[in-house]
Amino acid sequence: MITIYGIVNCDTMKKARAWLDGHGVAYRFHDYKKEGIDAERLAAWADELGWENLINRSGTTFRKLPDADKAGLDRAAALKLMQAQPSMIRRPVLDLGTRRLVGFKPELYEAAFSA
Numbered sequence: 001m002i003t004i005y006g007i008v009n010c011d012t013m014k015k016a017r018a019w020l021d022g023h024g025v026a027y028r029f030h031d032y033k034k035e036g037i038d039a040e041r042l043a044a045w046a047d048e049l050g051w052e053n054l055i056n057r058s059g060t061t062f063r064k065l066p067d068a069d070k071a072g073l074d075r076a077a078a079l080k081l082m083q084a085q086p087s088m089i090r091r092p093v094l095d096l097g098t099r100r101l102v103g104f105k106p107e108l109y110e111a112a113f114s115a
């Protein structure tokens with residue numbers, strides 16, 4: 001089963017879900033606000049995708065962090081921040097079972113589902 005991870009009110013999430021719905025792709029929605037994210041899954045994503053690709057530096061949650069928390073950010077600190085505040089995870093993360101996609105670009109979704 002394909003799972004899409006994110007938060008309900010995110011515009012990018014809405015676009016990704018609309019794309020999946022419009023292409024008849026069945027999926028489960030995992031809402032970070034309700035379900036959180038476990039440390040093991042987040043670490044596995046970081047190993048696969050790179051923690052730098054997972055953290056949403058342009059989001060409000062990240063920008064509101066004290067400068068001390070942003071300075072010298074490394075993998076361990078980033079994972080801790082993302083687990084504590086999943087809104088800092090770049091959205092969506094689409095779990096295809098064998099691999100994950102982070103962010104939404106229609107051409108990447110098209111390629112993933114046409115393969």
